[in-house]
Amino acid sequence: MPEAATARAAHATVGDSEFDRDTAVTPxxxxxxxxDLSAGWTVFDAVNGGYLLAxxxxxxxxxxxxxxxxxxxxHYLTASRPGPAVIRTQQVRTGRTLSTGQASLLQYDDEGREVExxxxxxSYGDLAALPDDVRTTAEPPAIPPLERCLGPEDGPVPLSGSSPITDRLRVRLDPATVGWAVGAPSGRGEMRAWFGLADGRDPDPLALLLAVDALPPTAFELGLTGWVPTVELTVHVRALPAPGPLRVSITTRNLAGGFLEEDAEVWDTRDRLVAQxxxxxxxxxG
Structure with missing residues (x-):
């Protein structure tokens, strides 16, 4: 995003930002x-899975x-494409504190057939109604201050095809996890970063669904390149995030048979684990 446009959009609010417009649904x-799936949230021409989840x-x-x-x-069944889509939802169960539902996103293929x-x-509830007691051994990730972390502009060359979503995010990567960008991956399967939306919109639960799948794949630090499509993604939202940038830590411990897992933690400015x-x-x- 050009610098002038970024400055104009620096104070977007929840409900009035590009993210909100591009995740709008019409009954x-x-x-x-x-x-309508926006082309602005694509990576290597594929619509980002976190954006779709939001x-x-x-x-x-x-x-x-x-x-x-x-x-x-x-469960990501087929690759989504920018353009019109329909979402069909169904209530499965409604209780006092939790309600459960299912949803499918569908598009039409080139022959006009509906494809899921x-x-x-x-399951949905009210995060504001949760008690505020916390008993945990989890600790925030050790990420250098935001000003010492690296953004796309600090790389030797931009990643081909990655610019649409990059322009809409404010991601600053921990220097210890960017060896892949200069041809020297660490082999540790780790990715850590400060995360926010480029227009300054503060995080909310929907933005947390985006954040867990918006960093470069840990596969890059394992020495692999190219698209890493999601097969299945489960997110637990633990609290309403405080305003300000999030810290995201993602790790992979096992790559076997052409599949890997990614475990993500998202922490807010109050040092609370707000999503996993x-x-x-x-x-x-190969």
């Missing part, structure tokens, strides 16, 4: 929503009586 009939999360937020995602599990892209099962996720992703070897 067609009860439980059915029309939407879009489905918004639709379920309209369809269910509780406001916030607590746990969301998505993603199927989600999720695990995904299974496919890696193109």
């Amino acid at each position: 067609r009939e009860p439980g059915v929503y029309d939407t 879009l489905l999360g918004r639709a379920l937020g309209h369809a269910l009586p509780h406001p916030h995602p607590f746990t969301v599990t998505a 892209r993603i199927r989600v099962l999720a 996720s695990r995904q299974l992703a496919r890696v193109r070897l």
Whole structure:
């Protein structure tokens, strides 16, 4: 995004930002929503999985009586393309503190046939109503101060095809996890970064669904390159995030048979663990 445009958009608010506009859904009939997948959230010409999860999360937020995602599990069935889509939702169960629903995002192929892209099962509740007691052994990731971390402009050359989503995010990577960018991957399968939206919008639960899948793949630090498509992604949202940049830490311990797992933690400016996720992703070897 040009510097002048970034400055103009520096104070976007929740509900009035590019992210909100690009995840908007329009009711067609009860439980059915029309939407448009924006080309601005693509990586290597593929629509980003975290963006898609946030879009489905918004639709379920309209369809269910509780406001916030607590746990969301998505299976990515076919590659989504920028353009029109329809989301069909269904209430599975409604309780006093949690409601559960499912949603499918569908598009039409070149022959006009309906194709399911993603199927989600999720439980929603009210994060603001949770007790504030915390008993944990988890600790925030050790990331250098934001000003000492690296953005896309610090790389030797931009990643081909990655610019659309990069322009919409404010990601500053821990220098210890960017060896891949200069041809010297660490081999540790780690990625850590400060994360925010480029227009300054503060995080909310839907932005957390984006954050867990918005960093470069850990496969890059394992010495692999290219697209790493998500097969399944489960996110647990633990708290309403405080304003300001998030810290995201992602690790991979096992790559076998062309698949790897990515475990992510998201921490807010109050040093609270606000989201966790695990995904299974496919890696193109050789």
